[in-house]
Amino acid sequence: MRALILSEDGFEDTELLSPYYRLLEEGLKVDIASTRRKKIRGKHGYEVQAELAFEEVDPKHHQLLVLPGGRAPEKIRLSEDAKRISQYFMVEGKLIGTICHGVQTLISAGLVKNRRGTCFQGIQDDLDAAGCEVVDEEVVVDDNWISSRQPSDIPAFNKKIIEKTNQMG
Amino acid sequence: MRALILSEDGFEDTELLSPYYRLLEEGLKVDIASTRRKKIRGKHGYEVQAELAFEEVDPKHHQLLVLPGGRAPEKIRLSEDAKRISQYFMVEGKLIGTICHGVQTLISAGLVKNRRGTCFQGIQDDLDAAGCEVVDEEVVVDDNWISSRQPSDIPAFNKKIIEKTNQMG
Numbered sequence: 001m002r003a004l005i006l007s008e009d010g011f012e013d014t015e016l017l018s019p020y021y022r023l024l025e026e027g028l029k030v031d032i033a034s035t036r037r038k039k040i041r042g043k044h045g046y047e048v049q050a051e052l053a054f055e056e057v058d059p060k061h062h063q064l065l066v067l068p069g070g071r072a073p074e075k076i077r078l079s080e081d082a083k084r085i086s087q088y089f090m091v092e093g094k095l096i097g098t099i100c101h102g103v104q105t106l107i108s109a110g111l112v113k114n115r116r117g118t119c120f121q122g123i124q125d126d127l128d129a130a131g132c133e134v135v136d137e138e139v140v141v142d143d144n145w146i147s148s149r150q151p152s153d154i155p156a157f158n159k160k161i162i163e164k165t166n167q168m169g
Numbered sequence: 170m171r172a173l174i175l176s177e178d179g180f181e182d183t184e185l186l187s188p189y190y191r192l193l194e195e196g197l198k199v200d201i202a203s204t205r206r207k208k209i210r211g212k213h214g215y216e217v218q219a220e221l222a223f224e225e226v227d228p229k230h231h232q233l234l235v236l237p238g239g240r241a242p243e244k245i246r247l248s249e250d251a252k253r254i255s256q257y258f259m260v261e262g263k264l265i266g267t268i269c270h271g272v273q274t275l276i277s278a279g280l281v282k283n284r285r286g287t288c289f290q291g292i293q294d295d296l297d298a299a300g301c302e303v304v305d306e307e308v309v310v311d312d313n314w315i316s317s318r319q320p321s322d323i324p325a326f327n328k329k330i331i332e333k334t335n336q337m338g
Contacts, residue, residue, distance in 0.1 A: 013215075018187050
């Protein structure tokens with residue numbers, strides 16, 4: 001199994017690192033991609049190496065997409081490649097996990113209409129306006145899309161991602 | 170099952186938060202204690218509430234002790250109560266997990282002699298001088314004591330802690 005994380009400078013550190021460590025713990029290979037190959041830096045100063053640029057990502061090699069929050073998604077959602085990757089996962093019914101602002105990339109990719117999900121409270125109006133039924137719960141599962149609101153939801157978010165990943169075998 | 174984390178200001182944020190979230194994911198109750206009841210702040214600015222002072226901790230209620238790293242352990246190791254708590258876990262053969270500088274509290278409590286473990290590279294000489302066989306591996310298990318070196322070891326550290334916790338039922 002192979003997972004893909006899309007991020008950029010300004011990511012919410014624990015929303016990237018906790019799922020990243022959890023997926024490694026489970027034995028998955030995890031690729032981190034950004035607008036270009038570089039070290040990206042979180043809001044709290046943690047750095048991780050993005051070993052792939054979005055344009056180099058061929059998502060057919062991945063079974064799970066994770067979109068962490070922070071200020072990164074406002075950069076990611078501008079990338080046509082990031083939208084293409086997200087659309088591929090949704091069309092193929094592959095697992096997508098978004099936490100906090102991570103959903104902004106799905107909004108820009110036109111993927112939340114008539115879906116059910118959650119996100120950071122301060123952007124719930126945007127998710128609603130994009131045609132999504134917004135639920136204020138720690139984790140919401142709508143078919144292949146798992147979403148959470150904020151860092152304190154990480155235990156429930158990770159648990160559901162691991163559960164669904166294992167179901168996929 | 171109930172876990173106890175001892176920490177203080179200056180903790181290594183991911184070394185506290187990742188195991189904390191992982192234990193919650195597993196359904197454990199987790200208590201965070203510090204020198205007094207207060208909000209403690211990590212090196213990278215994350216804050217968690219310590220709801221117990223060390224002196225209030227009765228470790229017979231806990232099955233697992235986690236000692237994260239950062240600059241916090243140099244404060245914790247000065248506390249007679251923190252040493253008392255650590256000694257209780259060791260004498261009772263209850264699980265103890267240390268990562269990075271977390272081991273400093275065990276050193277001061279006189280608990281590492283003739284044991285086998287690991288820690289952050291910069292204090293491995295101190296662990297050695299205290300009579301411990303130091304191993305440079307991502308996770309070392311010596312009976313009830315699980316130890317790791319640094320944040321990048323978190324996946325292996327958490328995996329082993331969960332594995333041993335589940336064995337204890």
